[in-house]
Amino acid sequence: MSVGHILQRTELVATVPETLAEQLVTPFSLRISTLPVPMPSAPIHLFWHSRVNQDEGNRWLREQVIDCSPTRRRRRAKRGRDRVVMLQYDRVVPRDQPAYAAFASSR
Secondary structure: OHHHHHHHHOOOEEEEEHHHHHHHHHHHOEEEEOOOOOOOOOOOOOOOOHHHOOOHHHHHHHHHHHHOOHHHHHHHHHOOOOOEEEEEEOOOOOOOOHHHHHHHHHO
């Protein structure tokens, strides 16, 4: 959720899964856009110590990471879910707002 706070106070954009973007649009006044270029994939490797190989918590965490993998995302995208989209703040912050002053001083 912190990405919503960041976008709300800056001119930055973020690339996030569409399901997350949909949850952030209303509370943070964000706008969803399609990416201007295709998103490249990157390999993801999981490593863990053999002593936690059978640990239930560690196994659960590995399954969560695998479920977020690009291959699984592509399968969901084919079904119309979890595309990667671009999020940005939907309103211009007035110059007299504290958020603008914090942004301008950080530049």
